[in-house]
Amino acid sequence: xxxxxxxxESYSYIKNKIKDVPEIAIILGSGLGSLADEVKDKMVIDxxxxxxxxxxxxxxxxxxxxxxxxxxxxxxxxxGRFHFYEGYDMKTVTFAIRVLAKLGIKKLIVTNAAGGVNTxxxxxxxxxxxxxxxxxxxxxxxxxNLDDFGPRFPDMSKxxxxxxxxxxxxxxxxxxxxxxxxxxxxxxxxxxxxxAEIRMVRTLGGDxxxxxxxxxxxxxxxxxxxxxxxxxxxxxxxxxxxxxxxxEEVIETSNMVRDKFKTLIKGIVNHI
Ligand code: HPA
Numbered sequence: 102x103x104x105x106x107x108x109x110e111s112y113s114y115i116k117n118k119i120k121d122v123p124e125i126a127i128i129l130g131s132g133l134g135s136l137a138d139e140v141k142d143k144m145v146i147d148x149x150x151x152x153x154x155x156x157x158x159x160x161x162x163x164x165x166x167x168x169x170x171x172x173x174x175x176x177x178x179x180x181g182r183f184h185f186y187e188g189y190d191m192k193t194v195t196f197a198i199r200v201l202a203k204l205g206i207k208k209l210i211v212t213n214a215a216g217g218v219n220t221x222x223x224x225x226x227x228x229x230x231x232x233x234x235x236x237x238x239x240x241x242x243x244x245x246n247l248d249d250f251g252p253r254f255p256d257m258s259k260x261x262x263x264x265x266x267x268x269x270x271x272x273x274x275x276x277x278x279x280x281x282x283x284x285x286x287x288x289x290x291x292x293x294x295x296x297a298e299i300r301m302v303r304t305l306g307g308d309x310x311x312x313x314x315x316x317x318x319x320x321x322x323x324x325x326x327x328x329x330x331x332x333x334x335x336x337x338x339x340x341x342x343x344x345x346x347x348x349e350e351v352i353e354t355s356n357m358v359r360d361k362f363k364t365l366i367k368g369i370v371n372h373i
Contacts, residue, residue, distance in 0.1 A: 104192060105247060107153040111196070112203040114152050118144060119168045122205040123175040125370060128317065130213035130333065131348075132355030134163050134180045136363055143169030148181065154200075155183045155193050166197075172371040177201065184313055186291040191241035195320035202250055202324035208265070208373060209321045210366065211330045214351045215311035216293070216338035218302050219283055222309070224337060225358045227365060229269050229282040230261055230330030233315050234307055237287050241316045242323055251323040260318055265329035265369070272368035278361050283308025285332055287315035296340025310338050329369070333358055 102110075129136055137143075148154045148164040156164060164181040171178070179201075183194045201209065217224065246253040266282070273280040286307025288294055294302070294310060302310050309332050321328050335354035336346055355362075 105249060108196065108199045108203060110152045111154055111200045115146065115166065115200065115204060118146065121175050123168065123177050124206065125174055125208045125210065125373060126177040126179065126201045126206045127210040127366065127370075128179045128182050128212060130182070130313070130355070131335075132214060132352045133212050133333070133359065133362060135359060136366060137165065137167045137178050137180045139363065139367070140167055140169040140171045140176065140178060143167055153196070155189055155196060158187050172367050174370055174373065176370065177204070177206065182313060182317070185237060185289050185316065186312055191239055191316050192244065194316045195241040198317050198320040198324065199247070199250065202321075202326065207326060209326045209328050210369070211314050211317055211328065212362070212366070213311050213314045213330075213332050214335040214355050215285060215309035215332040216336050216346070217334040217341070218286065218299055218310050218338045219308040220341060222281055222334050222337070224334055224354050226334040227273075227278065227280045227358065227362060228309050228332040228334055229266055229280055230285045230332060231266065231282045233260060233285040233287065233318060233330070234305060235287055235315045235319065237289050237315060241320050247323075251325060255323045257319070257322060260322055260328065261330055262327040265327060265373075268372055269329060269331065269365070269369055272372060273365055276364050276368055278365050280365070285314060285330060286310045288312060293346040294339045299338045299340050302338070309334060331362075331365070333362060
């Protein structure tokens with residue numbers, strides 16, 4: 102089956118269950134899954150039951166597609182995303198984004214856990230993503246262009262929507278939540294970086310480093326969505342502190358800042 106046919110099949114399956122047109126989708130990063138608990142009148146669809154949908158294989162990523170009311174808006178939350186390091190190709194990593202586009206999603210909020218490269222950052226900081234660097238070595242748009250979604254050579258001069266960024270800063274100020282902003286730099290992982298790689302990331306203009314998000318944002322922009330990205334700085338990147346990195350620390354920090362992260366996202370969705 103062609104990729105687009107697979108997308109349409111997944112779309113039809115979900116569309117049959119949800120009828121309305123949700124406007125906002127939120128992708129929940131590592132440790133942020135509990136935001137899904139706050140969705141009212143919700144319907145949970147396991148990824149496994151959606152035809153052609155990939156499976157989530159990482160600890161901290163549940164694999165649920167959630168639809169319902171959140172802060173007075175009809176939203177979709179994806180609790181669990183697909184990473185290149187899991188062995189999925191980039192088309193599979195971004196499959197769900199294409200399904201969201203077909204469902205009518207116009208605004209996408211992507212969240213993730215990331216390592217702090219900018220030494221003024223601290224673990225627990227929330228970083229509004231102002232731009233990104235695709236250092237994955239590949240691109241989800243490679244191959245025959247999906248003309249149904251967007252052009253062959255999409256503009257990426259404004260990958261993250263200015264209005265949504267301003268809104269995020271305003272909400273943060275109002276709720277007294279400290280936020281920083283910066284450039285998200287994607288490495289494929291799955292190993293954490295070496296200290297030399299982190300020096301390179303800094304030299305190249307990265308403020309935070311992570312293993313997700315960029316392919317999704319590329320596919321979302323190609324599909325005409327407005328995107329807001331927020332990273333939870335869960336640890337200082339490799340070599341900055343004299344200690345090894347591990348996934349437990351990432352989950353632990355994101356759990357620690359969960360409440361302020363939730364408050365921020367709730368405020369943003371409320372005011373969108
Ligand atoms: N590097 C890459 N990905 C990450 C990190 C990191 O230090 N922390 C959380 N995700």
